[in-house]
Every structure is written in C-alpha cells, then in structure tokens.
Amino acid sequence: MIDSAPQLKSERPFFLVEYFSALLLLTVALFFASVFGVGAILAGKSRFFFSYWQCLPCFILLLACGLLPKQAWKATSGALPIRLLLAAAGLTAFSPFATWMLRSNGNLYFDLCCVLTLAMALWTQLEICQLMQKLAKAGKVPSLAFSALKTRFLVLCFEIIPVCAVYGSGILARFIGTNQTVQDIFRIWHFGKISLLLRFFLFWGLLQVLILCLYATWLAAQQLKKLVDVEQQ
Secondary structure, eight states: OOOOSOOOOSSOTTGGGGGHHHHHHHHHHHHHHHHHHIIIIISOOGGGGTTTTTHHHHHHHHHHHHTOOHHHHHHTTTHHHHHHHHHHHHHHHHTTHHHHHHHHTSOHHHHHHHHHHHHHHHHHHHHHHHHHHHHHHHTTOHHHHHHHHHHHHHHIIIIIHHHHHHHHHHHHHHHTTOSOOHHHHTOOSSSTHHHHHHHHHHHHHHHHHHHHHHHHHHHHHHHHHHHHHHHHO
16 A cells, blocks of 8 residues: 655755855855965964964854844754854964964964864864754754764864873973973974874864865755756746
C-alpha cells in the first residue's frame, strides 16, 4: 500500500535567505583576514600591522554580526549571537594593540594585550562555527551542520590546543630556572620551526572558517535564487 501522505523535506528551502547579507559580510571579513594573513601570519612580516590593516576585517566582522536578523536570536535562543557579537567587539577593540606592541619595543602591557587579541580571534572562530551549526540545524541543512562541526573540531585541535601548548611551555620554562624573560612568554613567533608550524596551523584554521562561511553564503545565495524564481512564476 502506497502512503499518500506528502513526504517531508529534510531542508527548509528559504531559511538562509534572511541571513544572506550577514553571511556575505562574514565571508568578506574572513577573506580580507586571509589575504592579510599570507604575509602577516605565514611570512611573519610585521609591516602589515604598522598601517592598522588588521582592524579592517575586524570591523567588517563586527558589522556582519550586527546585521544578523532577529530570526538568528530565535533559532539559537539568543545566546550565540550575543557571544559572537561580544567576541567580534572584543577582537575589534583589541586589534590595534598589534600595531602598538610593535611600536612599543617590548612593553609588557602591549604584549599581554596581543595575547588577548589572539584569544579573541580564536573565540570568534569558535562562535562562528557554533552559530553556523545552530542555523544549519534550525534550517535543516545537514551538510552545513556537518561542515560547521568539522570546522569547530579543526579550530580546537589545530589552533587552540597548539597555541595553549606553546604559551604553557613558555610559562613553564620561565618558572623552572631558564634565562627567558617575562616578555618571551608572550612572543611565540620567534622560535624557529615551532613558530612556523604554529603560524601554519593558525592560517590553515582561518581558511577552514572562511570555507565554512563561503559555503553557507553559497547555500543562502542558492536559496535566494530559488525564491526569486518562485516569486516570478
């Protein structure tokens, strides 16, 4: 006997359309961060920071978080958009400290603020992944939910854990009687192969978040195209 009841679709066809502008700005912000990251993160060149270029993607990211529609608050019970907005605001506020640290010639306060900037950047990436996962579940888009879960796992394992390990080893070396100064704990970019590998992990993790946002933006654009086609019929 054939069931005459209509089959339920596993995907809500136009759920991501209202998020298109925010997703597009998120993608643009991460794209600029990746472009600047080629020289600043991979090559370790500090000249990019002297003109405050790192503040541009942070500001665009903050603007994207402000454009999240009200449906995002309902779909995630309000907690995730607030956390993402706080992370983006903290990242934007701390982003100039990279320039001030380079100009200060070893000021401990600016070194500490640069560590907080890195922490804000990693926190922002995690919140983006969690928001994408919640939106994917609310919109019943399993492929996006899987991509968000995978990206969050990669950020945790290849960015957060290695950074914590390097800083932890620096703190341990400081307190077991080595010749390192306190400032050396906050500088993880001058340790040869370890520094190069860590910079590669940070840049690779940033690219993974960019790919996730690009995929979500592409899905939203596809849904927007379908919606336009339906309204024209």
